[in-house]
Amino acid sequence: MEILLVGDKYNVHNILADALKRKGHTVTVVSTEKFGNIREGGINLRSSNGLLGTASLFARILLALPRMKGYDIVEIAGLNFLDLPLPMVGKIYDFLRKHNKKVIVAVLDTDYYYVKTCYEGLQLRYNEYFYNNRLTPYSTNHKKETQKWRAPAMKKLSQKITCTANGIIACLPEYYSAYIPPYPTKTFYINLPADTTAIHPTFIEKEPEKVRFLIVMQKGLDAKKGRDLLLETAKSVCQSHSDKAELIVKEQLTFDEYCHCIESAHVVLDQIYSLTPSAEAILAMTYGRIAVSGAEPEYYDFLNEQENQPVVNVLPDEKDIAATLEWVIANKHALPEMSHNSRKFVEKYNDSEKIARQYLDIWQKL
Numbered sequence: 001m002e003i004l005l006v007g008d009k010y011n012v013h014n015i016l017a018d019a020l021k022r023k024g025h026t027v028t029v030v031s032t033e034k035f036g037n038i039r040e041g042g043i044n045l046r047s048s049n050g051l052l053g054t055a056s057l058f059a060r061i062l063l064a065l066p067r068m069k070g071y072d073i074v075e076i077a078g079l080n081f082l083d084l085p086l087p088m089v090g091k092i093y094d095f096l097r098k099h100n101k102k103v104i105v106a107v108l109d110t111d112y113y114y115v116k117t118c119y120e121g122l123q124l125r126y127n128e129y130f131y132n133n134r135l136t137p138y139s140t141n142h143k144k145e146t147q148k149w150r151a152p153a154m155k156k157l158s159q160k161i162t163c164t165a166n167g168i169i170a171c172l173p174e175y176y177s178a179y180i181p182p183y184p185t186k187t188f189y190i191n192l193p194a195d196t197t198a199i200h201p202t203f204i205e206k207e208p209e210k211v212r213f214l215i216v217m218q219k220g221l222d223a224k225k226g227r228d229l230l231l232e233t234a235k236s237v238c239q240s241h242s243d244k245a246e247l248i249v250k251e252q253l254t255f256d257e258y259c260h261c262i263e264s265a266h267v268v269l270d271q272i273y274s275l276t277p278s279a280e281a282i283l284a285m286t287y288g289r290i291a292v293s294g295a296e297p298e299y300y301d302f303l304n305e306q307e308n309q310p311v312v313n314v315l316p317d318e319k320d321i322a323a324t325l326e327w328v329i330a331n332k333h334a335l336p337e338m339s340h341n342s343r344k345f346v347e348k349y350n351d352s353e354k355i356a357r358q359y360l361d362i363w364q365k366l
Helices: 009-022 050-068 086-099 110-118 138-142 144-152 152-164 174-177 227-240 255-263 279-286 297-303 318-330 330-347 352-365
Strands: 002-006 025-030 073-077 102-107 167-170 185-190 211-217 247-251 265-268 291-292
Touching: 002 009, 009 025, 009 152, 009 279, 009 352, 025 050, 025 247, 050 086, 073 086, 086 102, 086 152, 102 144, 102 152, 102 174, 110 144, 110 152, 138 144, 144 152, 144 211, 167 174, 167 352, 211 227, 211 255, 211 291, 211 318, 227 247, 227 265, 227 318, 255 279, 255 352, 265 279, 279 291, 279 330, 291 318, 318 330
Parallel strands: 002 025, 002 073, 073 102, 102 167, 167 185, 211 247, 211 265, 265 291
Antiparallel strands: none
């Protein structure tokens, strides 16, 4: 098959592309993320700030359009899949539909339907907008961001794309729950992919003298994922247990730099507002590291996994975060077993070879 993957959010499409290529398919990835990797033969549609940046991006898109025609499958990373004014995104989408056989929406991040579900639905026990029936600090302090997703223009574009796309594939149970009510017949779920072929784990083989926690701050994601609160709480906990724990803080890393840092740590601090682990948590587990992230019972029930539950679940609450990190420190003797269980979990649910087969099966059915 000839496949075009538009957007490399959280490196998902790059990992998927590698697995599809190993199966003999021809895959082109359109890179849109500033800190991602542009693959050989890929298309660079990364954005820059300001009006000049928008103009430059639009010019590059016009030059790239001839390379974005004639594919069996085009999968776009989200509804707002390019960093352009929404009417322009709509025009590019129309072009992709007209000049390719099938267009699929990959739901990889926050969008109109997810935010709508968070505010109006009852499916999610908590999220980045509400916890214990109250607005979270993120929701209170980032009202413009919330309003962007709920704006009439965003609603119009989102409904246009989802109504006309051939299918919708969600990568997290939360996103799946947002799309099933309006689009039950063309919404599917596939786990996030992990490149277990290329990434060789470096397991924690013995109890460490000090637990090395890693947190990577990324502009635009810190508050949304609750890493601002995670950072402050982790600093306090590690200072209180300086003989048993240390905190590694990094900022604005490329994907390759992030992978290198993971190997230097034992525990990766991911997020607090989600019921499920993110792509970064899955990546850490692929390396045999322990992820502190979302992993509520709903997540394991969704997967029907009752035995191996390696993600350290944390709530969006300062006291719970502190208690969770202190538990990890007090039980550092268990880190070797948790390290191996993390990799086993990823191999079972996120192996990119399995994930690629699931994508191919769904694409062919649509």
